[in-house]
Amino acid sequence: RKEVEQDPGPFNVPEGATVAFNCTYSNSASQSFFWYRQDCRKEPKLLMSVYSSGNEDGRFTAQLNRASQYISLLIRDSKLSDSATYLCVVSSDTGRRALTFGSGTRLQVQP
């Protein structure tokens, strides 16, 4: 079983739609959680960290459920520029340790 699992998609949605991605992780000792964004053939970039209380950054909302070991990302009012692969990422140590990446969920926003 993979340590971080995501639905690979693709999710094809029209502009303006709301879309949600889910992710599960297997290591209950995981302490830090992130969503990274990766455009085609480019390097991953941090989209947002995920906090226990849930957090929002503009149109993006991230939620964490430690009991179920489940992370979500909600994108409201999708834009064409949101088309990318979204990587769910966990760290099993505070700060310094390398990250464990999910395989990613591909989003295609259509006009």
Place this chain on the structure above:
Amino acid sequence: DAEITQSPRHKITETGRQVTLACHQTWNHNNMFWYRQDLGHGLRLIHYSYGVQDTNKGEVSDGYSVSRSNTEDLPLTLESAASSQTSVYFCASSEDRGRTDTQYFGPGTRLTVL
């Protein structure tokens, strides 16, 4: 501006050859990482370093080595390239600020082993 660079960006080599991929960061970050990315696997950790003279194996370290002689550089060496090592390689760095250390990635090196 501080940045992280990788070279070469593209490399074609033959089975059995030794190959070194360069990674250079100007953020003065202590932590540096090498990942490979393949279809269906996402990014997998090869080696990482928490500082000069420190190196550690990741989940897919067989056939690879790294050395850290200064803060800025973490070169990745494929001792004897194999076709299974055809992949996109990403270097990343982060500083030790605590719980949520953002990793900054280089642009990647696309390696083909024939």
